[in-house]
Amino acid sequence: MPSISATIDTISSSNPAATVANYFADGYLRLGNGANSQYRWIAASTAVAGGQIVLTLLSAFKTA
Numbered sequence: 001m002p003s004i005s006a007t008i009d010t011i012s013s014s015n016p017a018a019t020v021a022n023y024f025a026d027g028y029l030r031l032g033n034g035a036n037s038q039y040r041w042i043a044a045s046t047a048v049a050g051g052q053i054v055l056t057l058l059s060a061f062k063t064a
Contacts, residue, residue: 004060008053019047024055031061038062 006029011018024045031038044056 004057006055006057007048008055010051011047011053019051019053021046023047024053029055029057 013019017023022044024042027042028039029042031040038061040057040059040061042055043058046054046056048054
């Protein structure tokens with residue numbers, strides 16, 4: 001199944017579990033609001049250096 005990866009610049013959380021592998025997996029990411037909202041399922045997440053998180057989404061967002 002095709003997927004896309006997105007890097008979240010910095011995660012600030014008082015919950016150290018937020019940097020555990022796949023903490024965000026089986027969740028979703030929303031871009032936009034109202035009628036323009038797009039939702040994508042998070043297949044996996046990986047913490048990398050500097051507080052960054054890489055999310056693997058099942059499909060890319062549509063462009064305008």
